Amino acid sequence: MLKYIGKRLLMLIPTMLGIALVVLIIIDLTPGDPARVLLGTNATEEQVEELREELGLNKPFLVRYWEFVKNVCQGNFGSSIMTQRPVFSEMLMRFRYTLVLVVFGTIFSTILGIPIGIYAANHTHTWKDSLAIFLSLICVSMPSFWFALLMIRFFGVKLQWLPISGIEDWKGWILPCVAMALGLMALIARQMRSDMLEVLRQDYITTARSKGLSERKVVYRHALKNAIIPVIMVIGGVFGSSLGGSLITEVIFSIPGLGQYIMTGLNNRDYPVIQSGILIISTLFAIIILIVDVVFALVDPRIRSQYTRRKKNKGGKSDDGTGKEAKKANATA
Amino acid sequence: MAEKLLEIKNLSVEYHSDEDILYAVNNVNLTLEPGETLGLVGETGAGKTTIAKSIMRILPAAQAEITSGEILYRGENLLALKEKEMQKVRGNKIAMIFQDPMTALNPVETVGYQIAEAIKRHNKISRNEAADRAGDMLEMVGIPRERLGEYPHQFSGGMKQRVVIAMALACNPELLLADEPTTALDVTIQAQVLDMMRGLKEKLGTSVILITHDFGVVADFCTAVAVTYAGEIIERGSVDRIFNNPQHPYTQGLFNSLPSLEATSRRLKPIKGLMPDPTALPPGCRFCERCEYATEECAKKAPEIYEVEPGHTVKCFRARRDD
């Protein structure tokens, strides 16, 4: 298992190289020029050209790629063209905000979504299930900013219970986290419900009942342990994608998080910010996927035994297997 | 006469789907004496598993409905018990071995846990003692106890079936419902499993309802036979009487369709036609369409149950005429 994790971490290196390449290609193909943005429309063509030379934008593509990779390897993620501040420490500072948002959003949505899903699955064909499906359908299909605005109106403006923007104390976090969590919660609840229904139909559930186990034991031990496996995948995905997807919430509640940072970078064609920002977020995402895979193996003995078998026969074959998986992770990222 | 162990009276079970109602079990009556071993035979879809699951009350709640009948276990109607009380019966007094060993075990729990869980549920013992007894059970079915900590996917099909058997026998049930316990096994293991069950039967005095397609197994293992057809029991009697004097044309047909060792030259005569659609059962005798003796009466009216000799009952008008 440890060996497997090690291998997967090693696989991160080619993954990151690939991401860096893709990001640089996209930047290269996108119209717009940071020098022009920086100097404004009044600057002459010569001034712009001079600045481009200074920023190293005129170097050949492969040279730029090589320099970027080399710098990253030395722990140097570059500095913003606009603010001159180093990207890494800037991101680290903002990362706190996004992390709180994403972590609490995910926790909220998980601890609410899972029980709702289980409950609905155990009350199919009753109004309780229908209500749960209906509400989760609304939550999934309505854009999160709409919820955010509704909540701001109600709790912030009308009742004045909670601040409507900015983060001064813990109260400021409540609305953004809830706004973040609602849609995700519905996503998790729906996944949980359908998995649970699927599992409750299985023969081994009948076997469990035939032993005289209580309904609680049947549902929460035998069924849940099986049904939770695909839900873990969804939670991992939710966590990863909300790292990038927290942008809307950050903008609405004026939270200085990662999403905002990269958005600003994109608007200004601030290449170091874009390059390093995307690279860092992608790497985080790949790590999260790795964690999900490990949790998977911990829950499901069938997957776990695959890894142990791999450990036993150290053939070239096993390398192929991990390679493919990492590529898959890469593709999802 | 001794108290009956199990008495099923007028049991009917339906499965509901979007449009159709599927009549899986229709007015079944069946009794079992203590210590008796009853073979429940019949072609696929006849309702055998449904009868067994009704006794355990583990039919899928969403689709299945027991529409009438009583299931008396030592005089007590199981269908009227509260769910909590029924849980004390399940796996303890009545246990079931399931048809398909490949899907009957929970893939994410160890085999040891799954056996010990049943033991712990019905006995006031510690977790360690339960695990210990689970090990004993595993050894009894011929699997080394070291494998307690392994998961179902690490076992072969035959071994899974043994695990399922060990699980069912873990609490020394008085009544064992064995749903084709040997179908998934090869012949040698089949014999071993039957021997094992026979040994347990003798040691513990367990009564057994053995569901099977295999008359060889019935002859070998059972004392009585009940033949099911389209959700009904059409003939019931001792193994001796059913084998030597089958009365119902369907039972006769079943025997005719068996390959026999003595008459290798005789061609097999499978019963022509198919079982009627359980969502649209004919009003008269269910077997009428396939029966070579069918009369007009058979098509109109369902026959009652007639006793042709003591303990041997048949659901066919021909049996009445023989009186």
Ligand SMILES: Nc1ncnc2c1ncn2[C@@H]1O[C@H](COP(=O)(O)OP(=O)(O)OP(=O)(O)O)[C@@H](O)[C@H]1O
């Ligand atoms: N969960 C279910 N939902 C709907 N119909 C069902 C369900 N289970 C069984 N049936 C139907 O009920 C009838 C009886 O099924 P049952 O499983 O009792 O047959 P069986 O005699 O055990 O057959 P086999 O020998 O193949 O195991 C069949 O027509 C089957 O299609």
Ligand SMILES: [Mg+2]
């Ligand atoms: Mg069956």
